[in-house]
Amino acid sequence: MKILVPVKRVIDAYVKIRVKLDETGVETQNVKMSMNPFCEIAVEEAIRLKEAGKADEVVAVSAGPDACQETLRTALAIGADKAIHIQTDADLQPLAIAKLLKGVAESENPDLIILGKQAIDGDNNQTGQMLSALLGWPQGTFISSLDIEDDSIVITREIDGGLQTLRLNRPAVLTTDLRLNEPRYPSLPNMMKAKKKPIDTTTPETLGVDVSPRFETLKVSEPPAREAGVKVDSVDALIDKLKNEAKVI
């Protein structure tokens, strides 16, 4: 079985996000970048399947500028066998990424594609679903467990009402939730081995994908500062405020 794992380079989860002064986006210059935490979980899951003898090959793929190769190196250091870099400096929106991934999936022919459920930069939560639709493959999103059976897979999804268990046919597209696993730290020997693993490069043009944005960002601004709370002296006063001021009940 072959697994394709798309990974995204995002602002490190520990960095405090600052909006650019001109409100065109968030500050990314001189800011520490890392692999999206949900993508780390996806890589980890793929490697665990490989270690358990259930997968033979794990291929990591990332779309974006040259610096994405660092993120791919991390995936290789965690244990991916090879990596594909789709080189582009364009501003990529979920649909464009899904189309690029479809192109890679068609040439790589994976049995499974595991993505993070969302990337912590845009928090869109769309790429996996779009990819599944474009490929016409079944999708299992927000998974918290995964079992491989002969030609199907059994997953548990975290949904609003609780947990849902589904059986999917292969090939399929899966997206990871936080509780699927705890990603490992790449070990030194694996970082050194990763150096010798190949990173292939391709481009949107080669894949025949038009990545131009479909949405225009008008403005990015800080959420309004939270105002101080007030103490109410009775339940009635609280209900009154919820009804008439907050208008939530």
Next chain:
Amino acid sequence: MPIFNAPTDDIKFVLHEILKCETLSALPGYEDASADLIDQIIDEGSKLCQEELFPLNQSGDEEGCHFDNGTVTTPKGFQQAYDLFTEGGWVGLSCDPEYGGMGLPQLVNFVMQEIISAANMSFGMYPGLSQGAYDAIHLHGSDEQKALYLPKIIEGKWSGTMNLTEPHCGTDLGLIRTKADPAPDEDGAYLITGSKIYISAGEHDLTENIVHLVLARLPDAPEGVKGISLFVVPKFLPKEDNGDWTIGERNGVSCGSIEKKMGIKASATCVMNYENAKGWLVGAPHKGLRAMFTMMNAARLGVGMQGLGMGEIAYQNAVAFAKDRLQMRALDGTKYPDKPADPIIVHPDVRKMLMTGKAFTEGARALSYWVGMQLDISEKHPDPAKREEAEELVALLTPIIKAYQTDMGSDVANMAVQVHGGHGFIWEYGVEQYVRDARIAQIYEGTNGIQALDLVGRKMSKKYGRLLRRFFHPLAAYIEKTQSDEALQEFVFPLAKAFAKLQQATVMIATKGLKDPNEAGAASTDYLRMFALVAMGYMWLQMAEKAQENLAGDAGEKTEFYETKLQTARFFFQKMLPETDARFKTILAGADSVMSLKAEAF
């Protein structure tokens, strides 16, 4: 709650822009050490330290180690962190690939030592001592000893210790009493008997076995330092099992107690009792101290990295607090009218403390990484002349880095407490722990007083001053080269003056010291500090030059980084380097006022 972010931008600036560390990959054995691999290792290592080691720093301080009838338990979470650390291969970062190490440059190990110490100095003691034991066996052990112990140490399954100190001797190891008698029925083994104190990681629950390296005397040993031998004494005797080694019988070594102490409380400091414990000679008989000294540079530089790491963590927390704490208005007028008061970072006195922390950590980072790189050259360069040159430079600068960086690490930790005001004195804020933890680094691996004696007594006169020339000549040439550059003159001129005074002090100490050794002794710590400041100046000048060069072109998004470098350089040359003048004066004043009082008069 204290914070910690490994200063990776600054680390990479030094590694790549100042030192061009990727040139190390031209040395045989370091072919893999490319710039991108080194960066990845530092990024991943930082992540491990920030996410796993740092959160255990305060809890480890609060809980400390536990002793129960010979057994020592480390604080909660240490076992798991240790397993992550060893499974990641971090113990063997710079160890010989023949025994399972990664074979990466010592320089990278130095960087990691800084980050580990900043995140959790106590934790770092355990793999740090293993490193010492590894070095001792790797350099002096027999092939059998290497094949037996090194893979286990590198894997982290067995840890190491260094047993020098005894109740009546720490500095003066010639007084060692622990004895080693040939074992009656076993070929080559000795029975070790004696008591050692203050042994870091002497007993703990992190590993299945502990490999003690012990200094002891053979029956026919000459008196004093010439009669000391080095032995390897495992806690459990190794047993061969299908070509691998496991642990067998318990050896006659036990932990009598652990110390209650000022800092590094999560590092077990043990009394170790040896009663006919089986040990094997490492290296030649009576050459134990010499063996220890050959690995001393790496160990002392490692302690210097602890000083730097403590300075860094203390500085970071002081800055965070100073930006946050609102108190009084700026002297030159309100800076934040919408707030009830200005953040204390506006106050000159607070700033001076923060700038001192910044100029120290950044300068010392460049200085110690440079020496770390020289250590690699001294070990790996194909040209023996180049190896010797690098080795001499390392030997000269080792006591300076050990003493200066640990003294300053302590000072900066104290300043961080001061910046915090009353909060600094309160445990919860985290910074008072840095004062307590940093303190030991000035004492162990040879007290800083002994480092100063090493500098004036041994390094200065060695090979008729050749070690000094290894530093003086390149510095003189660099000053010569840069002094005509107008933009650099504000840095070069003060450095040239301080350097001239350092050379004067050197001649003075050498001549006076020949007649009266107390003259050299009384001047030694002042001289070491002068030397350190000049060496820091050498680094700051290089950093300022690089920053100016980059700013002259288009530095793009890094413009602010280089401008900050220049400003910090300015602070160093205007506010820190002048300490050389005062030190020079005290050296000039000689030993008399120090030595003339009779002991009874105290």
